[in-house]
Amino acid sequence: MTGIGLILVLVSFLAIGSLQSEPRQCDTPNWGFQCGTAISRSWGQYSPYFSVPSEIDASIPEDCEVTFAQVLSRHGARAPTLKRAVYYINLLDKIHDGAASYGPGFEFLSTYNYTLGVEQLTRMGQQQMVNSGLKFYHRYRSLARESVPFIRAGGQARVVHSAENFTQGFHSALLADRKSTVRPNLPYDMVIIPETATSNNTLHHSLCTAFEEGPYATIGDSAQAIYLSTFASPITTRLNANLPGANLSDADTIALMDLCPFETVAASDPDPAALFSPFCHLFSAVEWRSYDYLQSLGKWYGFGPGNPLGPTQGVGFVNELLARLSGGEGGGVRDGTSTNRTLDGDPRTFPLDRPLYADFSHDNDMMGILGALGVYGDGGAGLDNTTRREPDEVGGYAASWAVPFAARVYVEKMRCGSRGKSEEEKEGEEEMVRVLVNDRVMPLSGCGADERGMCTLKRFIKSMAFARGNGRWDKCFD
Numbered sequence: 001m002t003g004i005g006l007i008l009v010l011v012s013f014l015a016i017g018s019l020q021s022e023p024r025q026c027d028t029p030n031w032g033f034q035c036g037t038a039i040s041r042s043w044g045q046y047s048p049y050f051s052v053p054s055e056i057d058a059s060i061p062e063d064c065e066v067t068f069a070q071v072l073s074r075h076g077a078r079a080p081t082l083k084r085a086v087y088y089i090n091l092l093d094k095i096h097d098g099a100a101s102y103g104p105g106f107e108f109l110s111t112y113n114y115t116l117g118v119e120q121l122t123r124m125g126q127q128q129m130v131n132s133g134l135k136f137y138h139r140y141r142s143l144a145r146e147s148v149p150f151i152r153a154g155g156q157a158r159v160v161h162s163a164e165n166f167t168q169g170f171h172s173a174l175l176a177d178r179k180s181t182v183r184p185n186l187p188y189d190m191v192i193i194p195e196t197a198t199s200n201n202t203l204h205h206s207l208c209t210a211f212e213e214g215p216y217a218t219i220g221d222s223a224q225a226i227y228l229s230t231f232a233s234p235i236t237t238r239l240n241a242n243l244p245g246a247n248l249s250d251a252d253t254i255a256l257m258d259l260c261p262f263e264t265v266a267a268s269d270p271d272p273a274a275l276f277s278p279f280c281h282l283f284s285a286v287e288w289r290s291y292d293y294l295q296s297l298g299k300w301y302g303f304g305p306g307n308p309l310g311p312t313q314g315v316g317f318v319n320e321l322l323a324r325l326s327g328g329e330g331g332g333v334r335d336g337t338s339t340n341r342t343l344d345g346d347p348r349t350f351p352l353d354r355p356l357y358a359d360f361s362h363d364n365d366m367m368g369i370l371g372a373l374g375v376y377g378d379g380g381a382g383l384d385n386t387t388r389r390e391p392d393e394v395g396g397y398a399a400s401w402a403v404p405f406a407a408r409v410y411v412e413k414m415r416c417g418s419r420g421k422s423e424e425e426k427e428g429e430e431e432m433v434r435v436l437v438n439d440r441v442m443p444l445s446g447c448g449a450d451e452r453g454m455c456t457l458k459r460f461i462k463s464m465a466f467a468r469g470n471g472r473w474d475k476c477f478d
């Protein structure tokens, strides 16, 4: 055997071994699956949160002092939506009715029934949010020990529950910190904004008619259909060969792939050998990369920068963020899109003097907000519908890198180079702004970011011209 051949055998042995050996504690459901494994990082928006590689050191620079932090979080891992659950149940019936036999590895399907429930946070999803609250406390400890975050959540149950579990994690870190000076009680106060079709809610899109119902509403699906036709057919052929008579379509193949993440995130305290659902083992690592890219296209063109009205949906939140970053000095929120002026005009529901803010939302809404923030620059221009691009090739974007379950965007403001300076000198220093997406520093484009990816507050605000001009909100009602 040649040297290279030997290495390949060893690599494939290790790859299989890593899937079956004892998982690290951080990769069990009861720990929120927070480290992630190769395949769980390829499940698009159904990937459990993991710390995304960062080209710029993501820690708080030694010479900087954080003065403000905002987290924008997706809810934790959940069961399938009702619509998808109905699809899966019908698909399983079709397999049970049609399949004349079950090939090697497919035997479990003959007795498999759907028991995942619908829509609700799973136990792992709750744990992810507890972990997220702990992590937020520890990262911003100097502020957190003196002030609890001001919290808002979209009204859907799993979003509110995610916010609650986050505060529980934050709270336990606070109680364990002997230097904390505040003693709040659980549950923490939060503003819950309804997610109805007529509600002005910057954490949930609904008002922009052309985006909800017009031709813009199908761009994501079209992009996915193009890519699906490039990779799915050999997989579907293999599945049909193993399930003769089931007559599966490419869409059915994707549905069977979905069941891998959904079953895995629904597990708790599993037998390590059963950590991954048997659905996961029906597909190869490269097939999972294609699955991830399919989801990346759906989010990008459906809700993100690839949709002409996607980033506009995130404008309201960005304008709120600018008001928060400016504190009292900015004169409050200036927005002509989806903000609720009643809520944002009242310091009880929209204070401007807090150092910490935490907002809870959904993947689709976060895609619009990331688009309005422009964190992907024009990296996504390379998001080809026919050729898979790895996240490194497209500015660090993938659905799994941007909006996994329990995703979190941090916007932090800090004062740098202030060591040894007097309070007066510090006051005069311009504060710096930085954005991290799942622990990856997104170097700010358009405001002359330094080598640490940061811009001055003034330049950052100036660079948010798209949001300050209400994006393309006028196109919503053409």
Ligand SMILES: *[C@@H]1O[C@H](CO)[C@@H](O)[C@H](O)[C@H]1NC(C)=O
Binding pocket: 111, 112, 113
């Ligand atoms: C699945 O459901 C069917 C119909 O309710 C039942 O007959 C079967 O035993 C169930 N299978 C398993 C594995 O629970």
Ligand SMILES: *[C@@H]1O[C@H](CO)[C@@H](O)[C@H](O)[C@H]1NC(C)=O
Binding pocket: 123, 126, 127, 130, 164, 165, 168
């Ligand atoms: C999440 O919050 C709910 C409601 O307070 C609680 O019942 C549950 O135990 C929490 N989950 C975890 C993992 O702490």
Ligand SMILES: *[C@@H]1O[C@H](CO)[C@@H](O)[C@H](O)[C@H]1NC(C)=O
Binding pocket: 198, 199, 200, 201, 340, 341, 342, 343
């Ligand atoms: C704005 O918020 C107020 C206060 O919660 C609420 O009564 C009102 O219905 C909201 N309006 C819209 C359009 O969402």
Ligand SMILES: *[C@@H]1O[C@H](CO)[C@@H](O)[C@H](O)[C@H]1NC(C)=O
Binding pocket: 219, 220, 222, 223, 226, 301, 381, 382, 383, 384, 385
């Ligand atoms: C991908 O497909 C969508 C939907 O058809 C389209 O709007 C977009 O321009 C395509 N992207 C590229 C890079 O061709």
Ligand SMILES: *[C@@H]1O[C@H](CO)[C@@H](O)[C@H](O)[C@H]1NC(C)=O
Binding pocket: 247, 248, 249
């Ligand atoms: C297989 O499914 C397709 C739709 O996906 C349908 O048009 C076709 O009639 C089915 N074939 C059989 C033999 O059931």
Ligand SMILES: *[C@@H]1O[C@H](CO)[C@@H](O)[C@H](O)[C@H]1NC(C)=O
Binding pocket: 200, 336, 337, 338, 339, 340, 341, 342
């Ligand atoms: C809700 O948003 C619409 C569209 O921008 C706006 O006309 C309306 O005044 C807003 N309502 C509130 C209560 O802010």
